[in-house]
Amino acid sequence: GIQVEQSPPDLILQEGANSTLRCNFSDSVNNLQWFHQNPWGQLINLFYIPSGTKQNGRLSATTVATERYSLLYISSSQTTDSGVYFCAADRGGNQFYFGTGTSLTVIP
Amino acid sequence: GAVVSQHPSWVICKSGTSVKIECRSLDFQATTMFWYRQFPKQSLMLMATSNEGSKATYEQGVEKDKFLINHASLTLSTLTVTSAHPEDSSFYICSAYGQGLSPLHFGNGTRLTVT
Numbered sequence: 001g002i003q004v005e006q007s008p009p010d011l012i013l014q015e016g017a018n019s020t021l022r023c024n025f026s027d028s029v030n031n032l033q034w035f036h037q038n039p040w041g042q043l044i045n046l047f048y049i050p051s052g053t054k055q056n057g058r059l060s061a062t063t064v065a066t067e068r069y070s071l072l073y074i075s076s077s078q079t080t081d082s083g084v085y086f087c088a089a090d091r092g093g094n095q096f097y098f099g100t101g102t103s104l105t106v107i108p
Numbered sequence: 109g110a111v112v113s114q115h116p117s118w119v120i121c122k123s124g125t126s127v128k129i130e131c132r133s134l135d136f137q138a139t140t141m142f143w144y145r146q147f148p149k150q151s152l153m154l155m156a157t158s159n160e161g162s163k164a165t166y167e168q169g170v171e172k173d174k175f176l177i178n179h180a181s182l183t184l185s186t187l188t189v190t191s192a193h194p195e196d197s198s199f200y201i202c203s204a205y206g207q208g209l210s211p212l213h214f215g216n217g218t219r220l221t222v223t
Contacts, residue, residue, distance in 0.1 A: 031212075041146075041199055041201070042214075045213070086151065093157075094142070096154070096203070
């Protein structure tokens with residue numbers, strides 16, 4: 001499978017701050033998704049973004065496939081944004097390989 | 109749409125017993141299902157890819173005789189952890205893919221504890 005690395009591994013933010021999470025992948029990919037895993041383990045789809053830029057409220061994501069990275073932007077962070085963020089990449093056939101994760105804590 | 113249901117959500121079993129976990133696609137036909145495993149504070153590791161009507165393809169290092177996968181219909185795949193041991197305690201998550209559907213959809217996971 002492909003190697004997927006995320007940075008930073010841990011992030012602590014003051015409520016209202018902005019942040020950028022990065023996902024690097026070792027090979028060309030067909031698909032890339034960003035997920036938020038809540039404390040109960042549920043994976044919440046944030047973005048399906050093989051290339052380009054998408055926005056959904058305070059969140060946006062950009063994937064530059066030719067340079068093998070994706071970025072997740074969180075603006076005006078809230079305590080409910082806390083949790084672990086994963087990116088997952090697929091070379092084809094929908095076999096997604098997950099990144100190492102970024103654990104985000106937003107403090108009031 | 110595109111709901112994936114996983115059952116049970118948690119299970120506790122004794123060492124040496126077998127446990128079956130079900131993954132169902134509720135409103136679409138899943139030609140392919142995937143099984144992942146997640147240890148505490150770690151990432152999700154792909155265990156195997158399951159195609160309807162054929163044998164599962166296991167990732168390197170995953171024991172196929174230990175983790176039996178059956179994908180007998182287009183809406184159901186099962187993972188059986190045979191002769192479970194405490195080191196098999198983990199969070200198991202399935203995902204499903206249907207033709208023309210994207211993104212990939214995940215079940216809510218099963219937390220297995222082997223005592």
